[in-house]
Amino acid sequence: MAIPYVMPKLAMAMNEGTINEWLVQEGDFVAKAQPLASIETEKVAYDVESPEEGYIRFVAQPGDIVPCGELVATFCESEAELAEISAAAPIVGATLANTAATEDALATASAAAVPASAAPAPGVTASSAGGRIIASPLAKKIAADNALDLRTLAGSGPQGRIVKRDVLAALERGVPAAAPFASGAARELARIPMAGMRKTIAGRMTQSLQSTAQLSSGWESDITDLLAARKKFVSREQQLGTRVSVNAFIVKAMVYAIRRVPIANSCQEGDDIVIYDNINMGVAVSLPGVSEYDSGLVVAVLRNVERMGLVDIDREMKALVERVRNGQGTADDLSGATITLSSTAGIAPPGLMSTPVLNLPNAALVGPSTAVEKAVVRDGELVVRTMMPVSFTFDHRMLDGEPAARFMNALHEALENPELMLA
Amino acid sequence: MSLTKAQMVTLFTNLVRAEHFGKMMYRRMMQGKLIGFYHPADGAIAPGVAACSFLNQDDPLWPHHRGHGITHMLSKGIDIKYYLAEHTGKSTGCCNGHSGFHYGFPEHHVHLHSGFIGANFMPTVGYAWAAKQRGKGQVVMNCSGDGSYGEGRAHEGMLMAAVWKLPEVFMCENNGYSIFSTFEEMHPTEDIATMAQGLDIPAVVVDGQDVFAVAEVAIAAIDRARKGQGPSFIEAKCLRFKEHDIGNRDLRGYKPREDEEYQEMQKRDPVVLATERVLADKVLSQDEIDGIHEAAANEVADAEQFADDSEIARPTIEEMEAMVFAP
Amino acid sequence: MRELTYINAIREAIQQEMRADETVFMVGQDIRGGVYPHTKDLVDEFGEDRIVDTPLAETGMFGTAYGAALEGFRPIVDFMFGSCAFVNFNETSIMAGQQYFMHGAKHPLPLVMTAAVGMGKRIGNDHAMFIHSTFCRQPGIKVAMASTPYDAKGMFAQAIRDNNPVMIPWHTGVMQKREHVPEEPYYIPLGVADVKREGSDVTVLANSEQLYNALELAEELAGEISVEVIDPRSFVPFDLDTVLKSLAKTNRIVIVDEDWESCGMASTISARIVEHGFDLLDAPIRRVCLPNIPIPGGYMEDYTRPTKEKIEAAIRDVCA
Secondary structure, eight states: OOEEEEOOOOSTTOOEEEEEEESSOTTOEEOTTSEEEEEEOSSOEEEEEOSSOEEEEESSOTTOEEETTSEEEEEESSHHHHHHHHHHSOOTTSSOOOHHHHHHHHHHHHHHHOTTSOOOOTTOOTGGGTOOOOBOHHHHHHHHHTTOOGGGOOOOSGGGOBOHHHHHHHHHHTOOOOOOOOOSSOOOSOOOOSOHHHHHHHHHHHHHHHHSOEEEEEEEEEOHHHHHHHHHHHHTHHHHTSOOOHHHHHHHHHHHHHHHSGGGSEEEETTEEEEOSSOOEEEEEEEEOSSSSOEEEEEEEETTGGGOOHHHHHHHHHHHHHHHHTTOOOTGGGSOOSEEEOOOTTTSOTTOOOOOOOOTTBSEEEEEOOOEEEEEEETTEEEEEEEEEEEEEEETTTOOHHHHHHHHHHHHHHHHOHHHHHO | OOOOHHHHHHHHHHHHHHHHHHHHHHHHHHTTOSSSOOOOOTTOOHHHHHHHTTOOTTSOEEOOTTTTTHHHHHHHTOOHHHHHHHHTTBTTSTTTTSSSSOOOBGGGTBOOOOSSTTTTHHHHHHHHHHHHHHTSOOOEEEEEETGGGGSHHHHHHHHHHHHHTOSEEEEEEEOSEETTEEHHHHOSSSOTHHHHHHTTOOEEEEETTOHHHHHHHHHHHHHHHHTTOOOEEEEEEOOOOSOSSTTSOOEETTEEOOHHHHHHHHTTOHHHHHHHHHHHTTSSOHHHHHHHHHHHHHHHHHHHHHHHHSOBOOOOHHHHHTTSSOO | OOEEEHHHHHHHHHHHHHHHOTTEEEEESSTTTTSSTTTTTHHHHHOTTTEEEOOSOHHHHHHHHHHHHHTTOEEEEEEEEGGGGGTTHIIIIIIHHHHHHHTTTOSOOOEEEEEEEOSSSOBOHHHHOOOHHHHHHSTTOEEEOOOSHHHHHHHHHHHHHOSSEEEOOEEGGGTTOEEEOOSSOOOOOTTOOEEEEOOSSEEEEOOTHHHHHHHHHHHHHTTTSOEEEEEOOEEESOOHHHHHHHHHHHOOEEEEEEEESTTOHHHHHHHHHHHHHGGGOSSOOEEEEEOSSOOOBTTHHHHHSOOHHHHHHHHHHHHO
């Protein structure tokens, strides 16, 4: 009796995955827990283990983008069954990629997944960067006739097929065609396709800004005392086993604020606002891009931070970021954030106020930036204090100004009075 | 009834021509100068000559496949050079080079051939029915071998000819072989004629090596049919001197035919027998006989010349597609 | 307005052609008595020489027609049931198909073959099976099936006038359909499809009784899905142009063929559409055919037939 193997849903937000590489050969007998495939989600690739044993027949091929839950392989009980199934089933997904294209695809896909390694040359195309475009013959023709790049489209047909209506809608929207730049004066330095992680980020950002009622507020918090406290932790680096960061304090401060205004730690699910009890802290992590010019971005998730002490937070967060940067982030590492921290401190100009984009489906995001020494008035006296700008974005569909303000104030309080976050 | 001298001369002449053509076909096949295959009629040419020498042009004919109908067609007055051209793939062939070995002489009411033994029984019903409808006295001459009477079609053809009293002559050229299979092994009775008699069709068995004997019964049968008296069946017991088709082994059952058999058969060569008869009856002198042979040889040479000088048929795919359906 | 049933429309075509041309005759088994209405009592008008009953000998029966056609007549052979045309398949298919071409394209074989086919009476494979696809295989034979009384008269008359073998069976499920049929003789060319209902969302190709299913369904879906219904009418020659023209409008096609899935006309049409109209397709081609099961008798027959539900499912599938 053959057992189907479907594209696993490795993260709450995962809709589809790409088979980068089968780690076994067609027809092999695969044991349970044997490494089976390298699957790339929207952000990261990882090796999945076989949940079953049997003679494997591939249904999806490397490079295929498959929605979660759809069949990618079958485990056959016997070689006879394998032969039978192989003979009966038509080749799903039509054309087989030629070996060269597949190898290109693998090379590029794994490069994108492991940012630390050398980036491939600029100009690599999407089709070889992992992902066949499924479109009806008619859609392809209309797109070609209008110089529209199908890679910019999502398909609304069965199995995500791009069909005529998708192409016509794109043309109506005025999606820029893949027309060559008209001027002879512009000399290309690099050409980076909006594919893979970039495409995902583009889609997520657009979706976040277009589907929510988000707005940002900013203020300055006096972190002079926080820095002094931190200094003490840093002096105990050896003992504590980690050089406690400012971010760890900020996380702690956010926990404090969430406990006072729980609705800041909520997600939109369907028609509900789900307020979470535990706090999975999303941490925006920048990654290298496919070239020296661009970058990547992923939100790593530190789970259940409400239970952690400062030192744990710092250590775990650093380990998490390292894992993610090495392409070893697990599903849990990359999904399930209930609130997100996105810091530009140290990179941005001092005092930067911004409007960071919400990490859906979170209701809130905290965006601290580079602190600056400023002259401020304290008890009627002019003093020099270190002021950190904090930008806060929230979704007004879920939080109104009043709870938002109360959260911001609580956060502000904790940042200015570190003893509160340590309580 | 006895044959007139003129009839005997006609029969003898056609027999000699059939022999010359047959030998030419065999030779050309061995030389690689024929397309397809060839089923030699050597030794078995008398029944065809007898059956067809006295047909009218508008009497429909199904020639026996043995000898590829040449014996029958030349006796009926058809110019064989067009058939040879067809058999050499030329555009001047009777089927414009489309068929390789089929006959297509609609003006002589020889309409088709088929690779299926027994196919003759199907259209001949229609020819005969049409002839009866027309009422002009047309007769259908339906020639085939002993093997064909194994087909259910033969039964249907004879049954319908009998029940409708069709103007048809069934000329069964029984040479005792179907490829390798012997008649004794494949047929339950000594004569096929009994099948016809079972349907009340007047049937005779005759010595198929004697062209004059066959002609006597053939003329009588044609006459009956022309007068509207219905079908007749003639079983001409003849001999197949050579293999079923060139390149095949000449077996009896599954063993080679014995030398004795060949030697005995040669004693009954139809041309030899006919020559003896025309000389004995003083129908023809030796000179005249030689003259007939020479004329036959020339006729054959002319046919070969015509075929060899003609162009190979080379239509394009589009041209062929346009010829699948009649306008 | 004079209405005729489908089967009587065929009868009228035969009558009118036989009156106009004395070389036209009919041959079959028990056609004088008339197992089906289209031959009943014709013998009274035309006599036994032109309405010919034969013994139960399909080869002889067909031979009567075949030989007569080569000798200047224009026969109609009635096999009674479509499957009987397979009894002497060599003759009805191979020999009839190749006659003209193999013999130098000199001498036509004008011959009409007809018979009843069709499911719906629970009588089983022998009597119900469809034969049109099988006859499409041998080059040289034209194959057509009329779905409506109007088409039946015009196409049958045309078949009789055609100088080629034409296999034109008819579906027992449509024999009692009635509509206005002009009294005077008229001819509908073979090889021309007919758009029976215009639409814009999906093309449905359907013939004989399935045509009525498709038209009813199109009416039911109107407002939600606009269905264009085309009756191919002829299978050889097949009017691909009309189908492609429709496909250029709708970009989706469902082919209904009440015949086994394997190697049926629906397969050939699909392949031709992909070859000549690939870029018109916004969805895969869907066929609605019989499963490859001998047509069961009894109630099981009902489960295997294409139904409105099955056609609707296919329509929705390509419109997804």
